[in-house]
Amino acid sequence: MMWVEFFCGIGGVAEAMRQLASDGGRADLKTYHAIDIDHDCGRVYQHNFGLAVDCRTIESVHWDNLADAGKLTSHSNTAKHGNPGGLAGPGNPIDQQDGRDRKLETAGDHDPVHWWLSPPCQPYCRRGTGDYVNDRRCDALLALIAWMRAQPKRIPAKIVIENVPLFASSSHADQLRDALCINGYRITEATLCPTQFGIPNRRLRYYMIANQSHQVSIDVPADASLRFTIPDILDPMPNVDSTRWISPQIANDYAAAMDVVDADDAAATSACFASGYGKSMIRSGSYVRHGERLRRFSPTEVSRLMGFSARFQFPPDLSDRKRWKMLGNSLSIPVVKSLLL
Numbered sequence: 001m002m003w004v005e006f007f008c009g010i011g012g013v014a015e016a017m018r019q020l021a022s023d024g025g026r027a028d029l030k031t032y033h034a035i036d037i038d039h040d041c042g043r044v045y046q047h048n049f050g051l052a053v054d055c056r057t058i059e060s061v062h063w064d065n066l067a068d069a070g071k072l073t074s075h076s077n078t079a080k081h082g083n084p085g086g087l088a089g090p091g092n093p094i095d096q097q098d099g100r101d102r103k104l105e106t107a108g109d110h111d112p113v114h115w116w117l118s119p120p121c122q123p124y125c126r127r128g129t130g131d132y133v134n135d136r137r138c139d140a141l142l143a144l145i146a147w148m149r150a151q152p153k154r155i156p157a158k159i160v161i162e163n164v165p166l167f168a169s170s171s172h173a174d175q176l177r178d179a180l181c182i183n184g185y186r187i188t189e190a191t192l193c194p195t196q197f198g199i200p201n202r203r204l205r206y207y208m209i210a211n212q213s214h215q216v217s218i219d220v221p222a223d224a225s226l227r228f229t230i231p232d233i234l235d236p237m238p239n240v241d242s243t244r245w246i247s248p249q250i251a252n253d254y255a256a257a258m259d260v261v262d263a264d265d266a267a268a269t270s271a272c273f274a275s276g277y278g279k280s281m282i283r284s285g286s287y288v289r290h291g292e293r294l295r296r297f298s299p300t301e302v303s304r305l306m307g308f309s310a311r312f313q314f315p316p317d318l319s320d321r322k323r324w325k326m327l328g329n330s331l332s333i334p335v336v337k338s339l340l341l
Contacts, residue, residue, distance in 0.1 A: 001028050004156075006058060006144065007118045008034040010044040012331030013340075015308055018049070020337055022309075029340060032113060035061065040318065041326055047315050058140035114158040117144065118331065122275075124167040132170060141172060148179040155183060158216075160339060161208040162331065165191050168206045176208075185210040190218040194307070194332040198227040200269040201305040203332050207339060218339070227334075229266040233304040234288065244320070246287065246294040257282040263290050273302050275328035278321045284328070299323035307333030 005013050013031070020026040035054045036042055042053035054061075119141040123132035132138055148155050159180070167173055168189065180187055188211075193204045198221065209216045251258070258281065261268040273285035278296060285302070287294045297305070299320055303312060306327060314323050 001026075002030055002032040002113045003116055004113060005031055005034040005116050007120070007140070008036045008045060008053060009038070009041050009118065009330050010326045011049055011312075012118075012306075012333060012336055013116050014045065014049045014051070015312055016331075016333050016336035016340055018311070019307075019309060019333065020340060026341065040322060043315055044318070044326060048312055059143045114156050114160070116160050116162075117141070118162045121164040121167065121329075124164050124170055124172075132172065138172060142175070145172075145175050145179050148183060152183045157212045159185070159208075159210045161210075162336075163206050165204055165206045173208075180210045183212075185212055186215040188216050188218055192218070192220065192335050194335055195269055196220045196224050197332075197334040197338065198224055199305070199307060199332065199334055200226055200228070200230050201272070201332070202269055203272045203306070205332070205335070207335075209339065221338075226266075230261055230268045230270065230288075230305075231264055231266055233301055234263060235298055235301060237290070240295060241298065241320075244296045244298060246296070250281065251294045254281045258294075259286040260289050260294060261286050263288050270297070270305055273297070273305070273324070273328050275325045277302070277324040277328055285324075299327060302327050306330060307337075 003013065003017075008014070008031075011034075014034070017026070017029040017031065020029060031049070031051060033054060034045060034051055035056065035058060036045070037055065037057055039055050042055045045051065045053045120137040123135035123138050161176065168191075177187060188209045189207070191204055191206050194201045207218065209218065259271040261270055270286040274280075274283070276283075277285040286297065288297060299314065302324065314326075
């Protein structure tokens with residue numbers, strides 16, 4: 001089963017697929033094409049998964065080379081890896097292999113192609129602009145919706161959409177539902193949190209699965225007991241970077257608004273880590289208390305809380321601030337895995 005990842009970020013969907021393959025469950029899941037406007041995210045994605053990300057706006061995508069809802073011919077089933085020229089783009093397209101455009105065709109030995117969409121959530125957040133109708137970050141999603149309406153015979157059999165819960169009540173979500181229903185999709189919607197999957201991290205998100213052949217159920221584990229605890233994922237104290245400690249003055253100034261977990265509290269759950277972590281002191285994530293001192297979670301600790309495996313690594317030149325931002329825009333891997341099964 002081949003997927004096109006729109007707004008792929010650092011590769012939350014690809015990480016979920018890799019873990020499912022390692023678990024022996026779904027080795028058939030593969031990313032055919034990944035698109036994101038952020039070149040640094042593209043670097044992280046390629047660093048971990050070997051797939052060159054198509055770094056461009058979705059509005060500029062040449063649809064004939066990408067988004068047919070038909071099938072991939074067998075010679076196109078492997079996306080280009082190890083691109084020596086750097087990231088894909090108009091001058092170095094990912095959709096070329098052996099000198100040929102990689103087009104989605106409707107004949108031959110082939111695999112179905114599905115879409116995963118994680119459009120920017122900031123326009124729909126309480127801390128965002130509050131004016132998503134005029135927010136240009138929504139242009140890519142609106143372009144996809146317009147394309148679904150204009151090309152009903154070329155959209156995939158299955159589409160998964162992820163965003164913040166407030167997206168569900170937006171007019172953009174209504175437009176998306178209309179475009180999907182017109183084209184015969186059966187839609188399932190749910191808001192899910194990693195805590196429902198035994199993960200000590202609160203990250204409530206809205207998910208929609210649109211499928212043309214049948215209604216897809218979204219199941220939550222009956223047992224939500226923790227798979228691991230906050231103390232389990234913390235770095236050893238000697239390895240804590242001194243720059244992550246919070247000064248007593250700042251800790252005192254923001255004490256009433258900061259979400260704090262004790263380093264030895266096995267029952268604790270952390271708050272949602274947002275892209276502003278490391279920049280904003282409040283409503284962007286939790287802090288760890290060691291005795292009388294507070295510190296930020298390291299990017300590695302945050303990645304563990306979000307379900308990324310030890311195999312996932314950032315390029316060494318990226319700062320903590322950049323890593324926190326990327327993780328804040330990424331996905332909870334256990335939740336994604338449940339939706340891909």
